[in-house]
Amino acid sequence: MPIPAFPTMPESPTSPANPPTPPGSPLNVAAAASPVSALLRGSVLLLVFLALQLVFFSSLLSFPSPRFLPAPGNINTTWPNGLPADAGACGAGLVYVYDLPPEFNHDLVDDCESLWPWYSFCPYLDHGGFGQRAATLPVFLDVTPNTSLPNWYNTDQFQLEVIVHRRLLSHPCRTTDPARAAAFYVPFYAGLDVGSHLWGDNATVADRDRAGLRLLRWLRNQTSFRNSGGWDHFITLGRITWDFRRYGDDGWGTRFVLTPGMENVTRLAIEADPLDAMDVAVPYPTGFHPRAARDVRAWQRHVLALRRRTLFGFAGAPRAGFRDDFRDVLLEECEDAGRARCRSVDCTGTRCTDNGAAVLKLFLGTKFCLQPRGDSFTRRSLFDCMVAGAVPVLFWRQTAYDQYRWYLPARSRGEEREWSVFIDPRELRVGNVSVREVLEGFSQQRVRRMRERVVEMIPRIVYASSPDGLGGGMADALDVALDGVLKRFRERRRRMAREAP
Structure with missing residues (x-):
């Protein structure tokens, strides 16, 4: 499960090194000790032990559970200068993924028990938004061939935001330098947020709109967003576009898409408004998440x-x-x-x-x-x-x-x-x-x-489960979306250059 990279947290966190034993500490003293000194040494050892335990448990609390970590694989795909390790394969442009405050994505996932009023949403957020593996669910065992079973999950239809964020965090064309980016991805889990306020007995219009308004205030303070007005930015919407288009104060959903600041942002949604040029429809996530092109070809032969x-x-x-x-x-x-x-x-x-x-x-x-x-x-x-x-x-x-x-x-x-x-x-x-x-x-x-x-x-x-995509020259749904976004932004740049005085 992807999360933003916090300033104090490395992208691939490692356990802190054990502190060296200080010279002259009780562990290095060979001579026999007096009862008083033994008591003192015992107290020191106890304090050291408790301190180490505190550090250990604090580290567990400060890092997310494996459910929320980015996909394994090409996590550190950029050099210190912000260029991808394989920059030659990114001719269409590089993508910068915003490091949003956790309230806009990680905290929503962390609160998965209360996202849905009827049952826990946590199982659907396992494996970076793919959900539980089909191999662990008996109902799937007589439906798909054993060779294809590892590619199947019990995926919820509203997981697009989580799936795309996870993939882009480890994408080979991700850059950590905004000055080099051709596109900027805003990993706000708008669908998870509004979904938690649509059916609550005490949920208000203000509750539905709050996170979107705070996100846009945050974006307006970012240099890249101010420079372009958002035309080179894109976002994913894990619910249908109509859930983000509330007209008036007493309708369904939120006003996020209609809020000033969103008019130039490209929205990748599982269902779009054909009359809004900034909406782009992308496939609903299904349960099929192949690891590689060979898995797709095997499934194609099977069906x-x-x-x-x-x-x-x-x-x-x-x-x-x-x-x-x-x-x-x-x-x-x-x-x-x-x-x-x-x-x-x-x-x-x-x-x-x-x-x-x-x-x-x-x-x-x-x-x-x-x-x-x-x-x-x-x-x-x-x-x-x-x-x-x-x-x-x-x-x-x-x-x-x-x-x-x-x-x-x-x-x-x-x-x-x-x-x-x-x-x-x-x-x-x-x-x-x-x-x-x-x-x-x-x-x-x-x-x-x-x-x-x-x-x-x-x-x-379909959305591949591998952080590298399907490979073998085979494009999945995210590849198609990213290619379309970069092409759209490239055409805008050319048009703006022609229209410049």
């Missing part, structure tokens, strides 16, 4: 080789409080198609969030997966489906085509049809089409080509 006997599947829960909810339409479609053609997983309660294996097992056995909107246009299920090698069936363009443009090919209808199916929800509601008829209209060869295209895209929509 393509599976015999999929079910035509389509749906993971979701009916929502009784929503009139004419579209999910009810899809559940009826599934029931009408029969169990031989459609299967579903009822996600009522926390079944699907606590047990990602149930959703994974469903999608590994289906050729297509239905992806309606949820509380917002996109559900994590879209990416779970694609990682499992199933073809997503979409009903709103904003679910994928209008958002994840750095990741999902959607420059033309032809590109969209290579890896997805679109059905007009109005036509489905009135009975002019059925899901079964549409999907049975594709030939086996066409379905195979679509699935191959989906599987080809898997590396770009």
Whole structure:
């Protein structure tokens, strides 16, 4: 788990050296001693022992637990002059990671027991935000091959901030010299912060806004932010953008994105506002975090080789409080198609969030997966489906085509049809089409080509567990995001240079 590097704490803390034994100390005296001197020596020894114990326990308190440490590996990737050890591989530019006060990230993780009103959030913050290893959870053991199991975790969908921070702290293109940076990363865990205030009985609007306002006050005092006004800065939002866009004083969420100071900052969010140019949609974290390119290729071979006997599947829960909810339409479609053609997983309660294996097992056995909107246009299920090698069936363009443009090919209808199916929800509601008829209209060869295209895209929509990324020339979701951010900032610099008098 990543934390900012505190001024008094080295990036790779080591145990303090044992103090040398002072000459003439009781440990070095060979001669016999009198009872009084023996008593004195005993008192001194006791005091020394207690002092050492105090130092030891203080060190434990001052350093975070392993859950909060940066990823092992290339932790110290920079020379004293701030240049990466492999600067030649960073032609697109270097990234500076702000050392924020701990209240904006580390303290939130440290308080994981109270982040969520219903249960402890701590297990989901294990392993740098990936959560518990699937190998320790019996429900996963019959779902994935043993060779792929080390790449799977029970990951919460709102962990983007923690995952990205952890990776950037050990990124080979990180610089410790802001003067050399082409991009500045602000590791504020805004999603964890606001999430702890959304459902509390006594939470107020001021509670939701407080950390964001304090963060922006801190940023305005930083030379790099003042010099650019934030246009070369980026941040990750671990919740959907609408949780940070409260209009008025009595709505949902916080006003963080709308607060003066954020207008020029690029926001990488799991769901973005397509009308806001500063929002960039990046994939939801799934449970698949491969260590290297070879792990991805092994998984790709596995999902393509599976015999999929079910035509389509749906993971979701009916929502009784929503009139004419579209999910009810899809559940009826599934029931009408029969169990031989459609299967579903009822996600009522926390079944699907606590047990990602149930959703994974469903999608590994289906050729297509239905992806309606949820509380917002996109559900994590879209990416779970694609990682499992199933073809997503979409009903709103904003679910994928209008958002994840750095990741999902959607420059033309032809590109969209290579890896997805679109059905007009109005036509489905009135009975002019059925899901079964549409999907049975594709030939086996066409379905195979679509699935191959989906599987080809898997590396770009997952977050590697290795601090070095996937390697082997294979880009993961963070590589794509960082490349896009640096390209965006480079184009801004060129535009500003052209417009300069």
